[in-house]
Amino acid sequence: MQALIQNLVNGLAQGSVYALVALGYTMVYGVLQFINFAHAEIFMLGAFGGIFVAGWLTNGEGSFLSLVLVTFGAMAFCTGVGLAVERIAYRPLRHAPRLNVLITAIGVSLLLQNLGILVFGADPRVFPAVIPTHALFDSQNLVITNIQVLVIGTSAALMLGLHWLVRHTKLGMAMRAVSFDIETASLMGIPIDRIIAFTFAIGSALAGCAAVLYGLTYPKVDPLMGVIIGLKAFVAAVFGGIGSFVGAALGGLLMGLAETLVVYYVSSSFRDALAFGLLIVILLVKPTGLFGSMAKEKV
Amino acid sequence: MSASSAKEVLKLNDVSVSFGGLKAVSQFGISLHESELCGLIGPNGAGKTTVFNLITGVYLPDSGTMDLDGQNLCGLPPHEITKAGIARTFQNIRLYKELTVLENVLVSYHMRKPYGYVDALLRTRQYYAKEHELKEHALRLLSVVGLKNNPDDFAGSLSYGDQRRLEIARALATSPKVLLLDEPGAGLNSGEKVELMKVVSKIRDQFKVTILVIEHDMKFVMGICERILVLDHGELIAEGTPKQIQSNPKVIEAYLGVADA
Amino acid sequence: MADTHSLFFGDQDGLKTPWQILGFALLVLLLMGASALIENNVNPYVQRIIVNCGIGIILGLSLNLVNGCAGQFSLGHAGFMAVGAYVSAYLTTVLMPFGAFFQSDLGVGTAVVAGGLAAGLSGYVVGLPSLRLRGDYLAIVTLGFGEIIRIVFLNISAVGGPRGLPGIPLASNFFWVYLWAIVTFAIIYRLIHSSAGRAILSIREDEISSQSMGVDVSHYKVVAFVISAFFAGVAGGLFAHYQGFIDPNTFNFNRSVEVVIMVVIGGMGSLSGAVIGAVLVTMLPELLRFFAEYRMVIFSGLLVLVMLLRPMGIFGRHEIWEASWFANLKRKPKP
Numbered sequence: 099m100q101a102l103i104q105n106l107v108n109g110l111a112q113g114s115v116y117a118l119v120a121l122g123y124t125m126v127y128g129v130l131q132f133i134n135f136a137h138a139e140i141f142m143l144g145a146f147g148g149i150f151v152a153g154w155l156t157n158g159e160g161s162f163l164s165l166v167l168v169t170f171g172a173m174a175f176c177t178g179v180g181l182a183v184e185r186i187a188y189r190p191l192r193h194a195p196r197l198n199v200l201i202t203a204i205g206v207s208l209l210l211q212n213l214g215i216l217v218f219g220a221d222p223r224v225f226p227a228v229i230p231t232h233a234l235f236d237s238q239n240l241v242i243t244n245i246q247v248l249v250i251g252t253s254a255a256l257m258l259g260l261h262w263l264v265r266h267t268k269l270g271m272a273m274r275a276v277s278f279d280i281e282t283a284s285l286m287g288i289p290i291d292r293i294i295a296f297t298f299a300i301g302s303a304l305a306g307c308a309a310v311l312y313g314l315t316y317p318k319v320d321p322l323m324g325v326i327i328g329l330k331a332f333v334a335a336v337f338g339g340i341g342s343f344v345g346a347a348l349g350g351l352l353m354g355l356a357e358t359l360v361v362y363y364v365s366s367s368f369r370d371a372l373a374f375g376l377l378i379v380i381l382l383v384k385p386t387g388l389f390g391s392m393a394k395e396k397v
Numbered sequence: 398m399s400a401s402s403a404k405e406v407l408k409l410n411d412v413s414v415s416f417g418g419l420k421a422v423s424q425f426g427i428s429l430h431e432s433e434l435c436g437l438i439g440p441n442g443a444g445k446t447t448v449f450n451l452i453t454g455v456y457l458p459d460s461g462t463m464d465l466d467g468q469n470l471c472g473l474p475p476h477e478i479t480k481a482g483i484a485r486t487f488q489n490i491r492l493y494k495e496l497t498v499l500e501n502v503l504v505s506y507h508m509r510k511p512y513g514y515v516d517a518l519l520r521t522r523q524y525y526a527k528e529h530e531l532k533e534h535a536l537r538l539l540s541v542v543g544l545k546n547n548p549d550d551f552a553g554s555l556s557y558g559d560q561r562r563l564e565i566a567r568a569l570a571t572s573p574k575v576l577l578l579d580e581p582g583a584g585l586n587s588g589e590k591v592e593l594m595k596v597v598s599k600i601r602d603q604f605k606v607t608i609l610v611i612e613h614d615m616k617f618v619m620g621i622c623e624r625i626l627v628l629d630h631g632e633l634i635a636e637g638t639p640k641q642i643q644s645n646p647k648v649i650e651a652y653l654g655v656a657d658a
Numbered sequence: 659m660a661d662t663h664s665l666f667f668g669d670q671d672g673l674k675t676p677w678q679i680l681g682f683a684l685l686v687l688l689l690m691g692a693s694a695l696i697e698n699n700v701n702p703y704v705q706r707i708i709v710n711c712g713i714g715i716i717l718g719l720s721l722n723l724v725n726g727c728a729g730q731f732s733l734g735h736a737g738f739m740a741v742g743a744y745v746s747a748y749l750t751t752v753l754m755p756f757g758a759f760f761q762s763d764l765g766v767g768t769a770v771v772a773g774g775l776a777a778g779l780s781g782y783v784v785g786l787p788s789l790r791l792r793g794d795y796l797a798i799v800t801l802g803f804g805e806i807i808r809i810v811f812l813n814i815s816a817v818g819g820p821r822g823l824p825g826i827p828l829a830s831n832f833f834w835v836y837l838w839a840i841v842t843f844a845i846i847y848r849l850i851h852s853s854a855g856r857a858i859l860s861i862r863e864d865e866i867s868s869q870s871m872g873v874d875v876s877h878y879k880v881v882a883f884v885i886s887a888f889f890a891g892v893a894g895g896l897f898a899h900y901q902g903f904i905d906p907n908t909f910n911f912n913r914s915v916e917v918v919i920m921v922v923i924g925g926m927g928s929l930s931g932a933v934i935g936a937v938l939v940t941m942l943p944e945l946l947r948f949f950a951e952y953r954m955v956i957f958s959g960l961l962v963l964v965m966l967l968r969p970m971g972i973f974g975r976h977e978i979w980e981a982s983w984f985a986n987l988k989r990k991p992k993p
Binding site: 132133187190191194195196197198200201202204205206207208209211212213215216325332336367370371374375377378381382385 | 731733787790791793794795797798799802803805806809813911912915918922926951952954955957958959961962965966969
């Protein structure tokens, strides 16, 4: 029983990170209907951004303030990269065939990966323990750490904040309008380019925060780390129904739980295959996911 | 009209379909006769194109029967329905834009499997003979619709009116028993429309094909159709000769609304 | 006489069968000559690049059938290559009872074809989801299949698992690779310029009108996938018997992307474009050898640049010898 609770907590913490990244995929898909492959690399860059900010904070350890600074630094860095990618690579292709956008996204993703290898080196680095881990709850088989609580808490807060932004602000309304019908939204005077840029900014910032949270849990950071996290987050987004915010959040959490349980009860060698297997099953059985809806082509 | 004496080709009975609770077409029934030219009219959103989509298998009806020469069409995939003998054009032109005009027509012959993979890969005599024959036939069809001059242009580069004609040629190439034309005159100027009317009548006479045409232009419909069906809110509200339709109060009401509404 | 142009492309009346056979024999002789010439006069390093170009050409041409002609976006080509490589290498290396036969040229040839057939079978499996999915979704699913195939080989100890499979007979060479490249080109070219090929192209252009004109869209999507996978498998088999060693990582996602780049750079739907794209993509890393660490950066940057500046690739959808591609160069991409 305790083992199960332990797994649920671990899975929830893992799933929170997936959920934050999945939101980025889903938001971009919502407004532009394409999979932003480069999102995984934004996540990776967030982890490196966090390392650098922590480095600048002299000893970079201990205080809650430094954690806040590291997090905001990573988020700001990711936002900048996200905006640059959108402006340079995606905006010129706004009216190009979707295949071209897809290929461009793959190209940007590879470019960022390889730039990462070039700049940071291929060897993994250690994410600094900005706040040291200690157990908040400890009985023989069940350990809940402060980091886990922090990860789950921060993610929950961010998701609620996003929900509020999308549902209750003018900006959120504009985002929803753009994702509903980009042409009509532009006729209604909504500044499309700005809304899209804003969407990228938010998605990237979430990825930056996710990267710091992930780094605190698994301190191994390398330029290719985005690939597998990105994939799992993407699967989570598809599972929830791509384009749906609630779906992405729920999909991420379920993905984290499923993975933890499979690793514990079946075998750790299925950790990564699970995501692909799940993806294929979802797409074959219910391509729209839990909360998604696919537009049917008008004849 | 001698329509009743001619053979029945396409018969729809009590066909209904609804999308998310909205009845798009309800209890629709028609019967088309051999080489009849029939018009389908109705206000916007009346369900005309939906009827075409039902007949061609793009949508599956919730209930009702459809048969072509006694063959049941319900549940067949679109390409099987085409093979059975129904061809269509599209309201929003759907040509293969990056293929040539000739190739656009040639695709339609494929369902009869003119030759096999072995012929294609070894370029046998059969391949050349059939390709030659198909091209000749396609060029003849193109000249029927008045497009014989530039078979090697890309379909996407044609003028709007020519694209509409090419859609008709492409549909004809499947050798249909019933041809469904979805607003063939949309976007054409009056001169082009007169041309098109001639082409449509000529096709009916020459190929002995049954034609059902959706068209908003009353001059067009009244000018060439022998019989007209009027659809409103997914229901057939009137049926008859152009004269009868013109004076039918229900039709006038559907188009103009009730006087004191 | 049997000039190569009409041999593959056919002229108005077509070539009679005896001439086709003669032409093919002539071509084989020519290839043998070229092979002898290259093997004796060109340094091994350059030879290796030339052969790798040939393997790239087969891969590019085969992917072009699915991505460029049928308009289905597949991102799992490395998976098919892996199936072909492993199946053929298993036959010639591990399967002992027939050891003697599979050491001969004929045996290796059989093994390569068997690898192709196995890959074709896996292409059938991957082709099925393409019936329901399109665009991005299909790309992701094919990517997933490609990775799953790799993970499967990673876990089969009979073929070495993660350690790879060494000691594969070095039976493939310039001659075999380019013979297959020519056969691939001829078959795909002739397929595309036939009735079935037009059906495949029409799916790319507009699936809905394609089915309304009687084309069994599902059938031809799967046909395109199977043929494409077959040749990818053949390329894998040739690759395995050229390298002498394969491991699952050889066939990772980057390999799939590499093939996509070949097709994209050359122009989706253009066979000659795919050939040139394959040669460029294979040569470029060698030319950039001195900037080894910048290689992948330049590569991926190039992909993005091509998409931004010339989205239809070098040749668009046309072949080199079709005069209109030149005019096309000046044409701005339509929004």
